[in-house]
Amino acid sequence: xxxxxxxxxxxxxxxxxxxxxxxxxxxxxxxxxxxxxxxxxxxxxxxxxxxxxxxxxxxxxxxxxxxxxxxxxxxxxxxxxxxxxxxxxxxxxxxxxxxxxxxxxxxxxxxxxxxxxxxxxxxxxxxxxxxxxxxxxxxxxxxxxxxxxxxxxxxxxxxxxxxxxxxxxxxxxxxxxxxxxxxxxxxxxxxxxxxxxxxxxxxxxxxxxxxxxxxxxxxxxxxxxxxxxxxxxxxxxxxxxxxxxxxxxxxxxxxxxxxxxxxxxxxxxxxxx
Numbered sequence: 635x636x637x638x639x640x641x642x643x644x645x646x647x648x649x650x651x652x653x654x655x656x657x658x659x660x661x662x663x664x665x666x667x668x669x670x671x672x673x674x675x676x677x678x679x680x681x682x683x684x685x686x687x688x689x690x691x692x693x694x695x696x697x698x699x700x701x702x703x704x705x706x707x708x709x710x711x712x713x714x715x716x717x718x719x720x721x722x723x724x725x726x727x728x729x730x731x732x733x734x735x736x737x738x739x740x741x742x743x744x745x746x747x748x749x750x751x752x753x754x755x756x757x758x759x760x761x762x763x764x765x766x767x768x769x770x771x772x773x774x775x776x777x778x779x780x781x782x783x784x785x786x787x788x789x790x791x792x793x794x795x796x797x798x799x800x801x802x803x804x805x806x807x808x809x810x811x812x813x814x815x816x817x818x819x820x821x822x823x824x825x826x827x828x829x830x831x832x833x834x835x836x837x838x839x840x841x842x843x844x845x846x847x848x849x850x851x852x853x854x855x856x857x858x859x860x861x862x863x864x865x866x867x868x869x870x871x872x873x874x875x876x877x878x879x880x881x882x883x884x885x886x887x888x889x890x891x892x893x894x895x896x897x898x899x900x901x902x903x904x905x906x907x
Contacts, residue, residue, distance in 0.1 A: 682860065689745050721899075738904065738905060746898075753889060758806050790895050818866055858872065
């Protein structure tokens with residue numbers, strides 16, 4: 635009798651362990667990501683005011699807000715944050731073998747999104763830039779510049795677009811009159827960063843220079859606090875925000891934005907081991 639009871643109890647224990655190993659009814663259609671399942675114990679470094687910060691807060695992650703996405707990577711590298719949330723295009727340029735952070739990798743993609751260029755509300759500059767994006771896409775220049783910086787796979791096809799000048803208070807004419815196109819950026823490879831000579835280059839920087847040529851003016855790059863980008867624009871300190879800017883609801887409601895020109899995602903970056 636005792637032997638039967640022991641055998642019965644052993645069978646129940648084995649069955650219980652088997653059920654636990656199967657996940658207890660988890661759904662295949664809604665899998666949990668690594669970031670979501672471990673988020674309670676992790677601190678994510680994010681750029682203040684960025685799309686990465688927004689998605690982290692939306693998901694209830696513990697965050698460490700820093701000045702830039704480059705700083706977020708430094709936090710992970712130094713071990714002061716467990717992970718970072720940055721743009722996929724930046725991850726492609728900055729982490730992995732042969733990059734500045736060879737021991738970091740990206741795992742989960744938390745969002746899908748698009749980049750656009752921001753001008754002041756009601757500005758005809760957005761229409762002018764759209765026309766340049768179209769002509770450079772049509773003649774292959776946009777693709778050439780994208781290939782140079784490794785973002786060609788992210789390009790969005792540009793539809794035909796003609797410049798529609800404003801009837802009054804034209805930003806395009808104001809820029810031509812002052813002889814300078816002021817572009818608000820941050821240090822954000824591969825979109826905007828400095829070469830060995832201290833000159834701003836990158837996919838966005840090079841395309842901004844092409845717009846400057848079409849305007850017939852010089853281009854001046856100004857580093858801004860990304861969290862204050864809308865204020866910088868509305869204060870006329872800059873003419874445009876052109877820095878891999880995600881077209882969020884906040885952005886599109888506060889600026890006149892161009893058509894999307896690049897696809898992107900917010901990704902989780904962690905140490906490789």
